[in-house]
Structure formats: C-alpha cells, structure tokens
Ligand SMILES: Nc1ncnc2c1ncn2[C@@H]1O[C@H](COP(=O)(O)OP(=O)(O)OP(=O)(O)O)[C@@H](O)[C@H]1O
C-alpha cells in the first residue's frame with residue numbers, strides 16, 4: 001500500500017531523512033517512534049507529499065508521490081491524515097468540517113456528505129455535538145472529530161502524526177480507542193506515536209527512527225522483547241518508565 | 243459675531259447629496275476592488291514563484307511610497323497617454339474624472355489592503371493549510387475554504403478602519419476637479435460666499451459618518467476578542 005524506498009531529504013545542508021526504506025502493506029498497522037527531531041513527522045508527511053523529498057521514491061497504492069505528473073490533490077484525498085494539533089477548521093461547525101471536502105473534493109451531494117458525516121460523528125461518540133464549533137470541544141473530542149473527518153473521505157490508508165501527544169492524559173484513551181477500533185477493522189495505518197500500549201495492542205511492526213535514519217523496522221514482539229540497537233533500548237526504557 | 247446663514251445649506255442639499263453619493267460610491271468600489279485585487283496581490287507576494295512575488299512586492303511598495311494625491315494625478319494624466327498608445331491614437335484618450343477616481347482609488351487601496359490581507363493570511367496557523375491539503379483541496383480550494391475565511395475574519399476591523407480612511411481620502415479628488423462631497427461643498431461655498439457654513443457642515447458630516455463606522459468596528463472587534471477567548 002505504502003512503499004518508501006531509499007528516501008532522503010535535506011533542509012539546506014541539514015539532512016532530515018537518510019535513505020529511509022520501509023513498507024506498509026494493506027491492512028497493516030505500523031507504529032513509528034523515536035526521539036524528538038528524529039524525522040518522524042517529516043517521513044510521514046512525505047507519504048502524502050505535504051513535504052517534498054529530494055531522493056528516493058514513495059508510492060501509495062502504486063502511485064508515485066514524487067512524480068511531477070501525479071495529481072497530488074487526488075492522491076491526498078485518498079490518504080487520511082490526523083495531526084498532533086487536530087487542525088479542525090475553526091470557522092466551521094463539526095458537520096461542515098466533515099462535509100466540506102466530501103463535497104468540494106469528491107463531488108458528493110450535500111445531503112450525502114452530511115449523512116456520512118453524521119454517521120461518523122456517531123461512530124466517534126460525538127453526534128450530540130454536531131452543530132458545535134471545534135473551539136467548544138475538548139482536545140480529545142476535537143481529535144476524534146479530526147479522525148472522523150479523515151474517514152469521511154473513505155481513505156485507503158491513514159497517517160497519524162502524534163495524535164495524542166497534545167492531549168491531557170485523561171483524554172488520550174478516548175482517542176486511542178477509536179484508533180484501535182479502526183486498526184481492528186483492517187484499516188492500513190502508519191502512526192507516529194509514543195503510546196507503546198497502542199503499539200503492543202494493534203501494531204504489526206514498529207519502526208524506530210533516530211537522526212533521520214530508520215534504525216529498526218521489526219515485527220512488534222521482536223521489537224519490544226529484544227530491541228537490536230542500544231539507541232532503541234535506551235529510548236524504550238525512557239518512555240516506558242514515564 | 244459673524245453673520246451666519248444656514249438656509250443656504252438647505253438649498254444646496256441636493257447637490258451636496260450627489261457629492262456625498264459619489265464619495266460613498268468611490269469608497270465602496272475601491273474597497274471591493276481593493277479587497278479582490280489586494281487579495282490577489284497578497285497571494286502573489288506569498289507565492290513560491292519568486293518572480294511573481296517580486297512583481298507584486300514592487301507594485302505594493304511603489305503605491306505605498308507615493309502620496310495618494312500623486313497617484314491620482316498620475317493616473318489622470320498618464321492613463322490617457324497609455325490608452326492612446328495601446329489603441330494607436332495620436333491624441334491622449336480622456337477617460338474622465340469619474341473613471342480616474344475609481345481606478346486611482348482601487349489601485350491605491352489594493353496596495354494597502356494587500357499588506358493587511360497578507361498579514362491576515364500569515365496569521366492563520368500553518369497547520370490549517372496542511373490539513374486542507376491533506377483532505378485533497380487544491381491550492382485555490384484551500385485558500386477559498388480554509389485560509390482566507392479565517393484570515394478575513396480576523397482582518398475585518400483593520401479593513402474597515404482602512405475603509406474609513408479611504409472615505410476621508412476621497413476628498414483629495416478636488417485636485418482633478420471631481421465633485422466628491424467636499425468638492426461639492428467647496429464649490430457651493432465659493433459660489434455663495436458661505437465658506438464657514440459649508441465647511442462646518444462638511445466637517446460634521448464626515449465626523450458623523452466616520453465616528454459611527456469606527457464605533458461599529460470597535461463593537462465588532464470586541465465581539466471577535468470575546469469569541470477568541472471562548473475558543
Ligand atoms: N522547515 C524546516 N527547516 C529546517 N529544518 C527543519 C524544518 N522542519 C523540520 N526541520 C528539522 O528536521 C528535523 C526533523 O523534524 P521532524 O519534525 O520530522 O521531527 P520529529 O521526529 O517529528 O520530532 P517531534 O517528535 O518533535 O515531532 C528536526 O531536527 C527539525 O529541526
């Protein structure tokens with residue numbers, strides 16, 4: 001589904017990504033972790049071309065992301081993305097947040113889009129808030145809406161960039177629950193997260209990054225039981241004791 | 243004590259009304275045109291195409307560094323030459339004071355609005371654009387549905403304040419003998435030899451309009467602040 005092949009990216013002389021390669025197969029859940037500044041966000045944003053990269057190639061469902069001829073808006077419409085800071089549109093009600101891209105990008109009829117949006121709000125437990133604006137919700141609620149907004153586009157895979165790291169601890173689980181459910185339904189997911197409980201529960205593989213490199217890319221049991229590198233080991237012991 | 247006669251005002255009201263209407267028309271047209279053209283300029287200045295950004299910046303800086311009165315003159319005398327050159331006529335093609343007024347103010351306001359709008363766009367969190375892109379919006383859709391609505395919401399007070407200034411600036415049109423509100427007042431004042439009455443009246447009208455508008459702006463601003471605090 002997502003194939004990352006030898007990708008490198010520079011900001012001037014600074015290399016953010018160094019020859020990164022990995023793959024996320026259909027129905028797989030891959031968790032990406034690593035210290036701050038290691039390039040996790042950059043890597044995941046390369047997948048839907050929110051960030052350009054200079055070397056290597058990425059394909060999503062066979063379509064080359066780096067190819068100049070690729071219709072990026074069309075590609076992005078098929079790839080759901082959830083951000084650390086939710087990024088709901090503050091000037092629109094929740095229903096509008098969920099409907100607008102369905103209407104303007106997918107060309108769905110308004111009633112159809114509204115209908116779909118309402119079903120998804122119900123699914124994430126926020127139907128009663130449909131008419132509200134994002135500013136009136138808690139962080140956890142906003143993030144659930146953001147997930148629903150991405151799902152409304154019927155994505156073929158989902159990208160998550162630290163979806164719970166801006167949340168108060170008591171709200172983390174309500175978001176993770178939605179993500180777990182999604183994973184169990186067979187959604188293809190690439191998640192940057194430090195929630196190792198989530199990784200243990202639903203991930204197929206865990207990728208560990210440091211200084212722009214993919215240091216480990218292993219099946220989850222292998223990763224947690226016997227991390228191969230010292231750096232991953234240190235990292236794990238640090239975040240697991242927190 | 244001076245001998246004041248306010249009945250002359252009454253007789254001149256229809257003429258003054260026409261002048262006021264013209265001032266308001268210019269204000270509205272230049273505001274609308276300035277916002278549209280200013281938005282395009284702002285997008286050009288923020289564009290990743292360097293040449294486009296440079297051209298837009300050059301235009302804005304030029305307009306902002308010359309006095310409006312000069313811009314009015316310039317358009318009044320230059321446009322006829324340009325039009326003549328374009329259509330190959332051997333005499334300058336007069337476009338009239340009214341059209342000059344509309345063009346000059348729109349071009350001038352666009353430069354000012356551009357800077358306001360640019361600041362407004364930059365104030366929208368970067369992640370919003372990313373979210374729009376991730377949903378599959380094209381650049382134009384992203385601007386139209388995500389970025390500009392948020393930018394404008396925050397900018398409306400500044401845009402209105404600029405419009406109030408614009409309304410006052412319409413009085414500069416006297417330099418090309420256009421009959422805006424002050425121009426009209428000035429003409430009858432001289433004709434009737436009643437300078438004090440007419441200029442006092444004109445000042446009161448400007449004050450009433452601008453003061454009311456600035457109150458509206460304040461109220462809007464307060465509401466905006468409250469909403470932001472709410473979010
Ligand atoms: N626009 C930019 N210009 C220059 N350097 C940048 C830019 N954006 C990111 N970087 C650098 O690239 C590196 C990787 O950033 P990235 O955001 O991908 O890290 P991350 O692993 O997601 O970190 P975090 O856990 O803090 O989110 C960082 O060192 C960052 O400083």
Ligand SMILES: [Mg+2]
Pocket residue numbers: 040041042161162
């Ligand atoms: Mg990050």
